[in-house]
Amino acid sequence: MLYCHSYPCDSSPNEQAAGVFSCGTDGCVCTFSLQNLIKNLPEQKELSNLAELKNEYEELCESEQFGIVMSSVKMLRPRLNGILFKLTFEEQVNNIRPDIMNVTFACEEVKKSEGFSMILELVLLVGNYMNSGSRNAQTFGFNISFLCKLRDTKSTNQNTTLLHFLAEKCEEKYPEILKFPDELDHVECASKVSAQILKASLDTMERHIQRLENDIQNFPKTEDKQDKFHSREQYEKLSTMHKNMQKLYESLGSYFAFDPHTVSMEDFFGDLANFRNLFMDAVRENHKKREMEEKIKRAKLAKEKAEREKLERQQKKKQLIDMNKEGDETGVMDSLMEALQSGAAFRDRRKRTPRNGKTAYICTSSFPMLSNCLKKKKYSTI
Numbered sequence: 001m002l003y004c005h006s007y008p009c010d011s012s013p014n015e016q017a018a019g020v021f022s023c024g025t026d027g028c029v030c031t032f033s034l035q036n037l038i039k040n041l042p043e044q045k046e047l048s049n050l051a052e053l054k055n056e057y058e059e060l061c062e063s064e065q066f067g068i069v070m071s072s073v074k075m076l077r078p079r080l081n082g083i084l085f086k087l088t089f090e091e092q093v094n095n096i097r098p099d100i101m102n103v104t105f106a107c108e109e110v111k112k113s114e115g116f117s118m119i120l121e122l123v124l125l126v127g128n129y130m131n132s133g134s135r136n137a138q139t140f141g142f143n144i145s146f147l148c149k150l151r152d153t154k155s156t157n158q159n160t161t162l163l164h165f166l167a168e169k170c171e172e173k174y175p176e177i178l179k180f181p182d183e184l185d186h187v188e189c190a191s192k193v194s195a196q197i198l199k200a201s202l203d204t205m206e207r208h209i210q211r212l213e214n215d216i217q218n219f220p221k222t223e224d225k226q227d228k229f230h231s232r233e234q235y236e237k238l239s240t241m242h243k244n245m246q247k248l249y250e251s252l253g254s255y256f257a258f259d260p261h262t263v264s265m266e267d268f269f270g271d272l273a274n275f276r277n278l279f280m281d282a283v284r285e286n287h288k289k290r291e292m293e294e295k296i297k298r299a300k301l302a303k304e305k306a307e308r309e310k311l312e313r314q315q316k317k318k319q320l321i322d323m324n325k326e327g328d329e330t331g332v333m334d335s336l337m338e339a340l341q342s343g344a345a346f347r348d349r350r351k352r353t354p355r356n357g358k359t360a361y362i363c364t365s366s367f368p369m370l371s372n373c374l375k376k377k378k379y380s381t382i
Contacts, residue, residue: 034084041080047071078215085208086229093234096201099193100241106190106269107248111255115180119279122166122174123147141257144268147275151282167282178283181276188276191269202235202242209235 048071070076110116124142131137153162170177209231249268253260258268 031084031087034080034087038077038080038084041070041077044077047076075215075218078211081208082212082215085212086231089205089229089231089234092201092205093238096198096205096238097241098189099198100238100245102186102189103193103265103269104241104245104248105186106184107245107252109184109186110252110272113180113183115177115183118174118177119166119170119180122170122177123150126162126166144256144258145271148271148278150275151278161282163278164282164286167279168286171283171286181280184272184276187269188273191266191273193265193269195265198242202239205235206239 073079123146124139127142128137128139131139150163150166151161154160155165212229212231249265250260252268253263
């Protein structure tokens with residue numbers, strides 16, 4: 001046998017056997033070791049043959065000694081199966097209960113969500129508008145799976161989809177609809193629950209409990225209060241929760257006009273979870289698109305402003321040059337002083353740097369227009 005190697009080398013076969021049947025209380029045997037023991041357990045005939053060698057116990061190897069000890073246990077295999085079930089029962093409960101609760105909460109959320117009801121109404125309205133004049137006009141409803149196809153319907157310029165359009169309209173006129181993804185919080189988890197696997201797990205648990213109860217009837221009763229295993233009570237609670245979950249799902253079938261026996265929970269909640277994620281993605285993508293459009297718009301306005309200011313500077317400079325050529329003295333000094341104060345007259349000239357710390361003087365001869373104006377006005381020049 002392979003099982004005896006799960007214990008320290010100094011453990012005797014009697015101690016190993018005792019450890020098997022005490023694992024339900026002190027946890028000295030792991031589940032894997034017990035499964036390994038059941039898997040490699042000899043048939044009853046082989047155990048009976050080993051029992052005949054108990055007089056030669058000391059001459060046998062450790063695994064054979066362990067087999068002799070185990071062969072003395074009445075109803076060995078049923079007892080080992082019962083111990084294994086007890087060790088794994090809590091894990092089974094922890095796997096089944098969350099699935100039942102997720103589907104139950106999802107059913108209640110879908111039916112109570114006002115935002116989801118409004119988005120369905122909006123989709124139906126837009127669909128009837130788009131199908132006006134066709135055989136699908138004035139439709140009273142649609143299949144839930146159609147919601148995931150809204151992303152596939154694109155505009156004529158291929159720049160947006162019907163889902164993005166609906167998300168944009170919800171933000172503009174129906175902001176309360178945007179809350180429905182939060183109202184369907186358990187839909188994602190419910191979409192991963194298989195009704196068939198869930199029912200099979202409960203049926204298997206019930207069979208194990210029934211078999212264990214039958215086996216216990218063949219054992220002498222004990223007064224040990226620690227020797228209690230309350231599995232039936234927990235199973236009944238899970239069974240009641242499962243029946244309530246099934247009723248809620250069937251009520252959803254009536255509410256949304258689908259057959260709950262042909263449309264699985266995985267498909268129904270899977271479509272809702274997919275649409276929920278697609279809708280949230282569309283809202284985020286619309287935000288990014290608007291931010292990009294605003295960024296491009298600001299850049300365009302800044303460029304136009306810079307070009308406009310450059311053109312204005314060029315026009316002012318051109319006016320000064322034209323006035324000098326024509327000899328028109330009307331408003332010359334006013335325009336000149338404005339150009340000097342604004343710096344437009346020097347903007348295109350390189351600044352002169354003083355040498356050796358000496359004061360630099362600007363010669364009016366470098367500016368013919370300025371020199372002529374000052375002479376005409378009888379100002380002295382340097």
